[in-house]
Amino acid sequence: MNIFLTGATGFLGGKLMKNLLTGTEHELIVLVRNVEKAEALIQTFPQEQQSRIKLVSGNITEPHFGLSDDCVKQLTNQVDTFYHAAALVKFDADLRDELFAINYEGTRHALDLAKALNVNTFFYVSTAYTVGKHQHGVEALYPLDNAYHNPYEESKVASEHLVFAYGNDMDVSIFRPSIIVGDSKTGEADSEFTLYGFMRALDIFKRRTAKKDDAHTTYRVVANREGTSNFVPVDYVADILSLALTKAEPNKIYNIINPDPPNNIDILNLFKQALHFERLSIVEDTQNYELSAEEEKLNNMIVPFKVYLAGSIQFEDSNTQELIRDSDINHLNLTHETVRMIINEYFSA
Numbered sequence: 073m074n075i076f077l078t079g080a081t082g083f084l085g086g087k088l089m090k091n092l093l094t095g096t097e098h099e100l101i102v103l104v105r106n107v108e109k110a111e112a113l114i115q116t117f118p119q120e121q122q123s124r125i126k127l128v129s130g131n132i133t134e135p136h137f138g139l140s141d142d143c144v145k146q147l148t149n150q151v152d153t154f155y156h157a158a159a160l161v162k163f164d165a166d167l168r169d170e171l172f173a174i175n176y177e178g179t180r181h182a183l184d185l186a187k188a189l190n191v192n193t194f195f196y197v198s199t200a201y202t203v204g205k206h207q208h209g210v211e212a213l214y215p216l217d218n219a220y221h222n223p224y225e226e227s228k229v230a231s232e233h234l235v236f237a238y239g240n241d242m243d244v245s246i247f248r249p250s251i252i253v254g255d256s257k258t259g260e261a262d263s264e265f266t267l268y269g270f271m272r273a274l275d276i277f278k279r280r281t282a283k284k285d286d287a288h289t290t291y292r293v294v295a296n297r298e299g300t301s302n303f304v305p306v307d308y309v310a311d312i313l314s315l316a317l318t319k320a321e322p323n324k325i326y327n328i329i330n331p332d333p334p335n336n337i338d339i340l341n342l343f344k345q346a347l348h349f350e351r352l353s354i355v356e357d358t359q360n361y362e363l364s365a366e367e368e369k370l371n372n373m374i375v376p377f378k379v380y381l382a383g384s385i386q387f388e389d390s391n392t393q394e395l396i397r398d399s400d401i402n403h404l405n406l407t408h409e410t411v412r413m414i415i416n417e418y419f420s421a
């Protein structure tokens with residue numbers, strides 16, 4: 073197959089690119105905005121795989137990604153499947169314009185390009201957190217006026233509606249991972265965002281406080297004891313996206329989630345152990361506490377992630393279970409030990 077891929081220099085896209093090349097004869101057309109970065113990544117692949125990658129330089133914020141008419145003409149009728157994984161994965165409220173330019177307009181440009189190229193199938197990588205403030209995640213579109221935590225979620229819901237609006241032009245399917253974490257076998261993760269942004273913030277705070285204060289001060293992170301952390305290993309997500317080439321059905325949404333997520337308190341305790349940060353303590357969000365100035369700083373550093381410590385969302389994933397049925401992929405069973413290994417791998421790297 074000839075496959076077009078965006079976001080290949082990212083955490084998930086890099087893993088997906090490797091998957092699509094390994095043990096196959098697929099040819100990849102890979103959209104990159106930083107050719108040097110992409111070339112460095114591709115250098116790490118076997119020569120035979122490198123020869124099946126064609127890099128195209130462009131930016132998803134531009135119509136047709138800024139590709140020349142000649143380039144579009146050359147690629148027309150040459151692409152079977154288009155994966156759109158590029159996005160801005162940040163939750164800050166003040167990035168709303170940028171989030172919409174990259175995530176929403178970027179998706180419109182991807183769909184327009186896929187249509188111009190006459191592709192058969194378009195796969196959009198969204199997020200399970202399009203669920204917004206609801207506590208039950210379904211495998212259907214959420215309303216545009218959903219209640220959101222941040223403009224990232226909002227930009228992704230709007231993009232999903234856009235994707236389904238192109239359903240008459242090509243087969244479209246949507247894939248919604250929850251929080252993507254390192255490889256389930258090695259722990260390896262090439263990410264700075266979501267869980268990794270959270271862990272980095274804790275690490276920075278620990279280093280900062282190590283220099284001052286007396287050894288007895290403790291620092292409280294406020295979390296909801298009932299809340300859960302829904303992690304999915306990057307290899308599980310990439311395996312499902314790869315299988316989608318042959319198994320996905322049009323106009324379907326696939327939640328790629330952990331059906332049995334650990335609670336936040338357990339995860340925070342794993343951070344604490346991995347960081348050797350004994351002075352970190354976790355308190356229930358009773359609304360009835362007074363934080364010290366340092367604790368305020370700590371809790372503010374992790375504000376964008378805190379909404380994900382507060383809830384306990386149950387996600388349906390029956391479409392995904394159907395997709396992986398009779399395949400080599402087992403329904404996710406993420407053990408405490410695997411989560412510990414993934415977290416330890418980050419702090420030991």
Ligand SMILES: NC(=O)c1ccc[n+]([C@@H]2O[C@H](COP(=O)([O-])OP(=O)(O)OC[C@H]3O[C@@H](n4cnc5c(N)ncnc54)[C@H](OP(=O)(O)O)[C@@H]3O)[C@@H](O)[C@H]2O)c1
Nearest residue numbers: 079080081082083084131132157158159199249251252266
């Ligand atoms: N990470 C998660 O926990 C998570 C969870 C659920 C869903 N997702 C979704 O999964 C997808 C991949 O996420 P990720 O974690 O792999 O993100 P990532 O590591 O930040 O990678 C983002 C990718 O998008 C590319 N990109 C961003 N803006 C672009 C632009 N204007 N033009 C061209 N390329 C651009 C980046 O290129 P550069 O390398 O040049 O920056 C990079 O390849 C996203 O759609 C995200 O919403 C992620």
